[in-house]
Amino acid sequence: MRGFKKFFAKKDKDPKEADPEGNQAAQVQDGYVVMESSNLYNLSTSDLCEIIYKFDNEVKLLNSQNTVLTEQLSTSKKDLTNVQDQTKCYKEHIEALELELTKVKADLANTQNLFEQKGTEIQLLKEHLNSKDELVSNYKKQNEDLQDQISALRSEIAMRPESSGNCCVDKEVEIKNLKAEINKLRANILENNKLGQEIQELKLANRMLDSENQKNILQLENQVNQNKNLNEKIFSLEKLHQEGEIENHKKTIEIESIKRENARLMFQRDSSETEIRSLKDNLEQKEKALQKKQAKIEELQEKLAQKSREYSAAEYTLETQKKESIDLNGKLLKKISEIESSYKESLENADIQIRNLKSQLEGIKETSTGNNAKLFSVESENKDFQEKLKNYQEECASYQAKVLELEVENKKISDKLNKSNQKRDLARKEIIKLSQKLDQKSEGNSSSFSHNPEDALNVSVKSITPPEFHIIEVFKSELENLYKLLMKMMMEGNQLSKKGETIYTINSADFSTFERKLNDIVMQIHETMDIYEASSHNRPSSERSWSSMLNGAISRITKGVGDRGPSKMFSCMSNQEDPNENLVLRPQPNRKQPVRGMRRDQVRNHKSFANDYQSGGL
Known part of the structure; x- marks a missing residue:
């Protein structure tokens, strides 16, 4: 942990x-x-499973948080729409109030202008009235002075009746002048009365104007109060508008933060999903690698079991040969003792018996030397088997070391082989298809052989000889080389994809070499099959075993001299002939009929094998 x-x-x-x-x-x-994906290779499967579970829990939490945030976002969007509607209503109401305010301000300006005009008119009227009052008072004073003068003149006239004529004339002239002045004064008095009436009318008008001014003042005060109330309402609405804008700004900030958190959570979810996928892919790759390694280990264990069986069989043969040699030595000793006793008893016929005995001894010595040679050969074979067993053990250890090295190299190279892995996966699929077809054909052949075990090879697994093992190793090495050559061609060729299928463009010269090598291996297999069939029906003598026949077949094929003709496996090559005709068994040069062991179902299997190669070619 x-x-x-x-x-x-x-x-x-x-x-x-x-x-x-x-x-x-x-x-x-x-x-x-x-x-880092490279560090994941150092972890065990339990740690990787814990990582996956942890990421799964984190993804679930992120999904729940995402749902909560989406709900909050939807509610905040609804609140935002409501606030926007309220702000629109407030704005419309404020615009209407502003229009009313402009109208009221215009009315106030007009009333103030009228009030000022009326005030100036009243002041002018007041000044005019004051001037007329002064004139009336002056006229009254003059009238009183004239009346005093008239009364004084009348008294003088009454006092002096007996005045002279000149004086009378002068007095009359003065009286006329006085009368004229009196008439003027009366006219002025009448005018003053008229002016007094006008003054009264003007006073009444002034009172009316004062009352109107008071009314206008009251109206102005009312309008001022209304304007104050409107200003207060406008101020409160502006405050509400500002508060709404602030709330709107806060909501927008919250929405942006929620969007950011949502994007962050989505990014976390995507990253966690990609990491989970990569971890799952790594687990699958590790499982596949473990399966492959287990398969390799099983193969190596099977090989070890086979080798141990071979070793036990070789030991058994050695023991039997040793027992036979011991028995022969015992028989020889018995014969020697009998000969000695007979020699003592029959001294008479000594020369003749000695000659006979010498001849017999020479024959026995020859047989004993043959047995010693057999023992020596068996011991040498035992040593060879022990050396091979040691070599196989060393190979197993080297295979294990190679497995470890390959694991390390796989850890190092896994990040650099994305494109090559894709191509390799496609190539593996193609090869798996071909191998499945080959396995099916081989299973069919093995089933055909297993139905008649007496007609099949009369050789058990325990009794595999070194030539047979050599043949198997040759086929294995050649098949491995073919597999490497095919992978090299597919890696070096161009890749195309059409309608879900992958197509490789390969050089014709490389493909012809591949086809030739594959043809050689197929011909080798056919030759070995013929030899197996011939050995199963025509049992060879002890002097010439069928293993030597197999070695001769391999030498013939490697030298290019075989009983079979070449066959083309793929239809994509130029000058392609019918592959079925090439796969028909040709008659052997020393025989008039085909091989006895090859049955019709086996010939049919070979034809279907060629057809599968032709149809499932790259």
Whole structure:
């Protein structure tokens, strides 16, 4: 778990604090966990499963948070629409109030202008009235002075009746002048009366104007109060508008933050899903690699079992041969003792018996030397088998070391082989298809052989001879070389995809060499089959075993001298002939009929094998 904790760094801490040694398997970027795929190869399957479960839980949490945030976003959007509608209503109401305010201000300006005009008119009337009052008072004073003068003159006239004529004339002239002045004064009095009436009318008008001014003042005060109320309402509405704008701004900020969190959560979900996929792919790759390694180990174990069986069989043969040699030595000793006793008893016929005995001894010595040679050959074979067993054990150890090295190399190279892996997967699919077809054909052939075990090869697994093992190794090495050559051609060729199918463009010269090598291997298989069939029906003598026949067949095929003609496996080559005609068994040069062991169903299997190669070609 310590190594597992290093792969995750806390979001609150720095990546250096999470891994102070510098070997950071996980780096935090903007609150997200970034993992290196190369470090995952060092983990076990339990740790990888824990990582997957943890990421699954994180994905579930992120999904729940995402749903909550989406709900909050929808509610905030609804609130935002409501606030926007309210702000629109407030704006419309404020615009209407502003229009009314402009109208009221215009009316106020007009009333103020009228009020000022009326005030100026009243002041002018007041000044005019004051001037007329002064004139009336002056006229009254003059009238009183004239009346006093008239009364004084009348008294003088009454007092002086007996005045002279000149004086009378002068007095009359003065009286006329006085009368004229009196008439003027009367006219002025009448005018003053008229002016007094006009003054009264003007006073009444002034009172009326004062009352109208008071009314206008009251109206102005009312309008001022209304304007104050309107201003207060406008101020309150402006405050509400500002508060709504502030709330709208807050809501927009919240929505932006929610959107950012939503995007972050979506990014985290996508990154976690990609990491989970990569982890699953790594697990699948590891499982596949483990399966392949287990298959290889099973194959090696089977080989070891076979070799151990061969070794046990060889030991058994050695023991039997040793027992036979011991028995022969015992018989020889018995014969020697009998000869000695007969020699003692029959001294008479000594010369003749000695000659006979010498001849017999020479024959026995020859047989004993043959047995010793057999023992020596068996011991040499035993040594060879022991050396081969040691070699196989060393090969197993080397295979295990190679498996470890391949694991390390797979860990190092896995990041660099994405394109090649794709091509290799496609090539593997094609090869798996071909191998499945070959397995089916081989199963059919094996089933045909297993129905008649007496007609099949009379050789058990325990009694595999070194030539047979050599033949198997030759076929194995040649098939491995063919597989490598096919992979090389597919890797070097261009890849095309049409309607879900993959097409490889391969050089014709390379493909012709591949076809020739494949043809050689097929011919080798046919030759070995013929020899097996011939050995099963025509049992060879002890002097010439069928293993030597197999070695001769391989030497003939390697030299290019065989009983069979070449056959083309693929229809894409130029000057293609019918492959079925080539696969028909040709008669042997020393025989008038085909091989006895090859039955019709086997010939049919070979034809279907060629047809499968032709139809399933690259």
